[in-house]
Amino acid sequence: MSLKLTILGFHSATPRLNALPTSQVLEVKNQLFLIDCGEGTQMQLRKHHISFGKINHVFISHLHGDHFFGLIGLISSFGLLSRTKSLHIHGPKGIKEVIELQIRISQSHLSFPLIFNELENTESELIWEDKDIEVRTIPLNHRIYTNGFLFIEKPGLLNLDMESILKEPEMERCDYYNLKKGKNFIKKDKSEIPNHQLTLPPKKTARYAFCSDTSYYPQIIPLLKDVDLLYHEATFTKEHEALAYLTKHTFAEQAGKIAKKAKVKQLILGHFSSRYANYYEHLKEAKQVFENTILAEEGLTIEIN
Amino acid sequence: MSLKLTILGFHSATPRLNALPTSQVLEVKNQLFLIDCGEGTQMQLRKHHISFGKINHVFISHLHGDHFFGLIGLISSFGLLSRTKSLHIHGPKGIKEVIELQIRISQSHLSFPLIFNELENTESELIWEDKDIEVRTIPLNHRIYTNGFLFIEKPGLLNLDMESILKEPEMERCDYYNLKKGKNFIKKDKSEIPNHQLTLPPKKTARYAFCSDTSYYPQIIPLLKDVDLLYHEATFTKEHEALAYLTKHTFAEQAGKIAKKAKVKQLILGHFSSRYANYYEHLKEAKQVFENTILAEEGLTIEIN
Numbered sequence: 001m002s003l004k005l006t007i008l009g010f011h012s013a014t015p016r017l018n019a020l021p022t023s024q025v026l027e028v029k030n031q032l033f034l035i036d037c038g039e040g041t042q043m044q045l046r047k048h049h050i051s052f053g054k055i056n057h058v059f060i061s062h063l064h065g066d067h068f069f070g071l072i073g074l075i076s077s078f079g080l081l082s083r084t085k086s087l088h089i090h091g092p093k094g095i096k097e098v099i100e101l102q103i104r105i106s107q108s109h110l111s112f113p114l115i116f117n118e119l120e121n122t123e124s125e126l127i128w129e130d131k132d133i134e135v136r137t138i139p140l141n142h143r144i145y146t147n148g149f150l151f152i153e154k155p156g157l158l159n160l161d162m163e164s165i166l167k168e169p170e171m172e173r174c175d176y177y178n179l180k181k182g183k184n185f186i187k188k189d190k191s192e193i194p195n196h197q198l199t200l201p202p203k204k205t206a207r208y209a210f211c212s213d214t215s216y217y218p219q220i221i222p223l224l225k226d227v228d229l230l231y232h233e234a235t236f237t238k239e240h241e242a243l244a245y246l247t248k249h250t251f252a253e254q255a256g257k258i259a260k261k262a263k264v265k266q267l268i269l270g271h272f273s274s275r276y277a278n279y280y281e282h283l284k285e286a287k288q289v290f291e292n293t294i295l296a297e298e299g300l301t302i303e304i305n
Numbered sequence: 306m307s308l309k310l311t312i313l314g315f316h317s318a319t320p321r322l323n324a325l326p327t328s329q330v331l332e333v334k335n336q337l338f339l340i341d342c343g344e345g346t347q348m349q350l351r352k353h354h355i356s357f358g359k360i361n362h363v364f365i366s367h368l369h370g371d372h373f374f375g376l377i378g379l380i381s382s383f384g385l386l387s388r389t390k391s392l393h394i395h396g397p398k399g400i401k402e403v404i405e406l407q408i409r410i411s412q413s414h415l416s417f418p419l420i421f422n423e424l425e426n427t428e429s430e431l432i433w434e435d436k437d438i439e440v441r442t443i444p445l446n447h448r449i450y451t452n453g454f455l456f457i458e459k460p461g462l463l464n465l466d467m468e469s470i471l472k473e474p475e476m477e478r479c480d481y482y483n484l485k486k487g488k489n490f491i492k493k494d495k496s497e498i499p500n501h502q503l504t505l506p507p508k509k510t511a512r513y514a515f516c517s518d519t520s521y522y523p524q525i526i527p528l529l530k531d532v533d534l535l536y537h538e539a540t541f542t543k544e545h546e547a548l549a550y551l552t553k554h555t556f557a558e559q560a561g562k563i564a565k566k567a568k569v570k571q572l573i574l575g576h577f578s579s580r581y582a583n584y585y586e587h588l589k590e591a592k593q594v595f596e597n598t599i600l601a602e603e604g605l606t607i608e609i610n
Contacts, residue, residue, distance in 0.1 A: 014382040016351055039378040040345050046321055063411050065381040069374075073344040076370040077319040094410045101406060105399045106368050107449050144412050 003028055003153060003206045003304040005229065008044035010270035010296035012213075012235050012249075013066055019274060020298065021066035022212060024231070025050055026151055028133045034058045034074075035149060035210050041070035042077050048299055052081065057128060059135070060091030061212060062146035068095070072102045079110045086113040090127050090135075092145050093118040119147060124223055129154075138223050140214035143248045148211035150223055158182060158199040165198055206304040209264070212271045215245070216254035224262035228304045231296070232258055233271035237281045240273075249273075252282040256289030270296035308333055308458060308511045308609040310534065313349035315575035315601035317518075317540050317554075318371055324579060325603065326371035327517060329536070330355055331456055333438045339363045339379075340454060340515050346375035347382050353604055357386060362433060364440070365396030366517060367451035373400070377407045384415045391418040395432050395440075397450050398423040424452060429528055434459075443528050445519035448553045453517065455528055458510035463487060466505050473498065511609040514569070517576045520550070521559035529567035533609045536601070537563055538576035542586045545578075554578075557587040561594030575601035 004027040009020030021038025025045070032054040034041070045052060052074075060068045068091065078087060089095060096116040103110065117127060119137060122145075128135040131154065138148030157180035165171055165179075170187055179185065179199055184192040209224050212233040224230055235249035244251045250258075252269060259267035267290055269282055276282070279295050286293040309332040314325030326343025330350070337359040339346070350357060357379075365373045373396070383392060394400060401421040408415065422432060424442060427450075433440040436459065443453030462485035470476055470484075475492055484490065484504055489497040514529050517538040529535055540554035549556045555563075557574060564572035572595055577584055584600050591598040 014347075014385050016348070020348075039375065040348060042319075043321070043325075043345060065378060065407070065411055065413075069378045069381070069407075070344065073370060073374045076374070080319050098406055098410055101403055102370070102374075105403055106370055108370075 003151060003208050005208060005231075005302045005304060006048060006050065007268075007270070007296045007298060007300045008041060008048065008050075009038050009298065010272070011066075012233075012271045012273050014274060016274055018298070019272075020044060021069075022061075022271060023070065024210070025055075026208060027054075028151070028153070030054065031056055031132075033133075033135070033151070036061055036067045036212070037069075037071040037074060038066045039069040039073075042074045044298075045074075052078065053083070053085075055087070056085060057088045057090065057135075059149050059210075060089065060095060061140075061148060061210070062142060062144050063092050063094060063098075064144060064213070067213075071095075072099055075099065075103070075110070075114065076106070076108065078112065079108060083112040086115050088115045088117060088128070090117040091119060092147075093120045120145070124150075136223070138209060138211055138220050140211060140220065141217040141248065142213045142215065146213060148209060148214070148220070150227070151208045151210075153205035153207065155202040155205055158195070158202050161198055161200050168193065168198075208304050211258075213249060215248040216250050216258070218258065218261065221258065221262045224258070224264055227262065227264040229266050229268060229302060230259055230262065230264040231268045231270055234269040234282050234286060235271050235273050237276070237285055239281075240275075252285040253289055256286035256293060259286075259290040259293070265292065266302075267293040268296055268300075268302070269293060308456060308513050310513060310536075310607045310609060311353060311355065312573075312575070312601045312603060312605045313346060313353065313355075314343050314603065315577070316371075317538075317576045317578050319579060321579060323603070324577075325349060326374075327366075327576060328375065329515070330360075331513060332359075333456070333458070335359065336361055336437075338438075338440070338456070341366055341372045341517070342374075342376040342379060343371045344374040344378075347379045349603075350379075357383065358388070358390075360392070361390060362393045362395065362440075364432075364454050364515075365394065365400060366445070366453060366515070367447060367449050368397050368399055368403075369449060369518070372518075376400075377404055380404065380408070380415070380419065381411070381413065383417065384413060388417040391420050393420045393422060393433070395422040396424060397452075398425045425450070429455075441528070443514060443516060443525050445516060445525065446522040446553065447518045447520065451518060453519070453525070454515045455532070456513045456515075458512065460507040460510055463500070463504040463507055466503055469503050473503075513609050516563075518554060520553040521555050521563070523563065523566065526563065526567045529563070529569055532567065532569040534571050534573060534607060535564055535567065535569040536573045536575055539574040539587050539591060540576050540578050542581070542590055544586075545580075557590040558594055561591035561598060564591075564595040564598070570597065571607075572598040573601055573607070574598060577601075 234252040316324040539557040
């Protein structure tokens with residue numbers, strides 16, 4: 001198992017052609033987690049052939065328009081497409097009121113339950129888990145209450161230690177699944193061989209952290225430990241340092257510092273200001289601090305193993 | 306002077322790639338009137354190189370999402386672009402609450418005044434006029450309170466009747482402007498020649514009517530008299546007549562009937578359901594009743610003289 005991230009939009013503030021506001025999709029087994037939902041997200045989902053039906057959870061970082069103005073349209077389209085499965089919306093307190101007002105005002109009746117998980121905690125908390133994944137908030141420091149999200153894949157089945165297993169003459173192939181699930185092996189004489197003598201730890205699980213929007217905020221570093229991929233905003237370059245402080249955003253070098261200090265495996269930069277014609281300087285600046293950095297691109301897909 | 310219409314989006318319900326929800330722009334002299342504002346309208350404005358700064362009025366027909374979900378994003382972008390001029394929003398009662406809530410929740414402070422003209426009258430009324438144009442509602446019959454809009458260019462200056470003018474030896478070129486504005490000509494002996502003896506009526510003014518969404522509703526015909534261009538929804542073809550009745554929409558033949566009975570000059574069909582791969586049947590059906598019919602297309606521009 002692994003996580004698969006697809007970038008749908010990665011720009012800040014005013015949407016432009018080929019510069020769509022934040023949204024991305026994280027695939028976990030056979031379900032899709034939508035992260036932020038700027039205007040036009042539903043068109044981007046179609047453009048990149050991403051199945052609407054597999055989205056059961058939407059995570060909204062904060063209530064600036066470029067991160068959630070596409071949500072009501074997506075919900076409305078789910079209704080028009082006769083969805084019946086519940087949709088969970090995790091986002092800052094207030095999101096329920098704004099979505100419900102728009103549904104009420106259009107005299108629409110959704111064909112599916114909308115379940116809100118309104119967030120107001122300023123400390124990291126577990127906000128969702130199922131058998132495959134857990135999702136925790138990463139409290140950020142922006143002009144408005146904002147969370148990043150940490151997606152932690154749950155450990156899969158144990159691996160078989162074939163060297164030990166083959167030494168047990170009573171062991172048959174049909175016993176393997178019980179071992180993988182953590183059970184001890186029971187011999188015909190009722191004696192048990194403890195599971196740990198026959199198995200190896202499961203494959204290391206993947207972790208993805210999404211951090212947008214925030215000023216440089218080293219307090220998040222402990223939460224980012226062991227993260228395979230970190231998406232961190234880099235709205236500005238160092239040239240516009242003053243603007244970054246003023247607007248509570250990050251410049252690329254600072255994103256690199258966070259990645260380096262947290263010892264993440266890879267950094268992906270996004271949420272670029274529309275003042276830049278390209279992002280070579282962002283990339284150069286972050287790479288000087290943290291080499292394994294890439295730029296977000298529309299449609300970019302990354303397997304996180 | 307004339308009106309110039311540009312179609313930005315003309316599809317119904319769920320937006321798809323190349324099938325964007327309703328929005329169009331009407332150019333009147335040097336200002337732009339935005340009519341409906343589905344999700345993605347601001348991107349469409351950019352795509353078609355339409356100046357944000359010339360939009361001072363937005364007319365929203367009704368509060369189904371495919372006609373207004375793009376409005377908050379557009380308003381938000383106006384703010385980010387440091388607009389200072391007032392923006393007038395004409396739309397059904399409730400629109401103020403939904404827009405203001407979204408501004409409040411994002412803790413945004415607009416740099417310009419937002420002026421709401423909330424509509425609830427079920428009879429046609431004058432909702433805006435300036436020196437160039439007047440705008441009246443066209444009450445429609447949909448599942449929710451809905452208005453079409455009638456744009457009536459105001460008469461320009463009078464034309465000079467050069468044959469009569471040249472018979473007046475005292476007349477000079479500098480008197481022409483006063484005549485065009487309707488003043489009488491005063492001779493040296495203080496006697497007056499009435500204006501109407503020296504001028505001809507101004508050029509006929511243009512009229513545009515926008516009617517989406519509605520069931521077949523002949524009550525609107527008197528309002529459409531003398532209209533040069535009628536945009537009328539044709540969500541369905543006759544094959545899906547039952548669906549048209551059920552959802553309070555129109556099929557193409559009915560749109561043709563409205564155009565014919567109102568004796569408009571040209572009909573443009575739009576608001577097509579996504580069930581159709583193309584709209585040849587819509588066109589054929591309407592043309593059988595009213596020949597001068599065309600289909601809406603993204604980016605289509607029509608000069609209305």
